[in-house]
Amino acid sequence: xxxxxxxxxxxxxxxxxxxxxxxxxxxxxxxxxxxxxxxxxxxxxxxxxxxxxxxxxxxxxxxxxxxxxxxxxxxxxxxxxxxxxxxxxxxxxxxxxxxxxxxxxxxxxxxxx
Amino acid sequence: xxxxxxxxxxxxxxxxxxxxxxxxxxxxxxxxxxxxxxxxxxxxxxxxxxxxxxxxxxxxxxxxxxxxxxxxxxxxxxxxxxxxxxxxxxxxxxxxxxxxxxxxxxxxxxxx
Numbered sequence: 001x002x003x004x005x006x007x008x009x010x011x012x013x014x015x016x017x018x019x020x021x022x023x024x025x026x027x028x029x030x031x032x033x034x035x036x037x038x039x040x041x042x043x044x045x046x047x048x049x050x051x052x053x054x055x056x057x058x059x060x061x062x063x064x065x066x067x068x069x070x071x072x073x074x075x076x077x078x079x080x081x082x083x084x085x086x087x088x089x090x091x092x093x094x095x096x097x098x099x100x101x102x103x104x105x106x107x108x109x110x111x112x113x
Numbered sequence: 114x115x116x117x118x119x120x121x122x123x124x125x126x127x128x129x130x131x132x133x134x135x136x137x138x139x140x141x142x143x144x145x146x147x148x149x150x151x152x153x154x155x156x157x158x159x160x161x162x163x164x165x166x167x168x169x170x171x172x173x174x175x176x177x178x179x180x181x182x183x184x185x186x187x188x189x190x191x192x193x194x195x196x197x198x199x200x201x202x203x204x205x206x207x208x209x210x211x212x213x214x215x216x217x218x219x220x221x222x223x224x225x
Contacts, residue, residue: 004156031210033213035213042119042202042216042217043215045212045215048211050210095210103159104156104158106154106156
């Protein structure tokens with residue numbers, strides 16, 4: 001079956017522009033997570049959606065970051081007024097609600113010039 | 114402050130030998146621990162997990178050991194194979210289905 005997919009795979013943008021990153025989770029997975037990995041760092045949690053509950057936004061680094069999940073499936077991570085320090089690989093993962101194993105997509109490499 | 118620490122950024126092992134990857138954590142509320150493997154340009158792939166009620170979990174060549182009193186876990190790979198060369202991330206969570214806290218990773222190189 002299909003795994004987690006993300007688009008685009010690479011995104012180069014200019015400082016100050018807005019970007020949208022998309023995640024398609026595994027069908028039937030109710031939990032969806034966004035992480036990012038900056039150069040030389042581990043994966044940093046950003047936000048997580050679980051079913052119809054309010055998302056856990058505790059990892060978002062600033063109010064320039066937001067995410068939504070429509071219809072309990074596809075999610076979009078939006079970064080407004082991008083800064084150079086936003087450059088990273090943004091990873092999406094999904095899981096069945098009661099299990100902890102998270103399945104990751106290939107990531108979107110964001111470069112802010 | 115890092116809650117999950119992988120103090121060795123890299124490890125080199127010969128094919129057929131044992132690889133031991135270590136991970137320390139500071140949050141005593143962590144209940145579930147996982148290891149992920151990551152190849153370049155790919156997302157992390159789940160490898161093996163252990164809950165806090167156990168001290169060992171084995172799956173083929175991979176065994177994870179948990180020492181709760183020391184807040185330490187380790188991943189043993191035996192025998193190591195060249196295809197095991199990748200970055201290994203240790204991760205933990207306070208309960209199932211919540212966000213994972215990751216270490217910075219250890220790059221394993223297995224030479225033939």
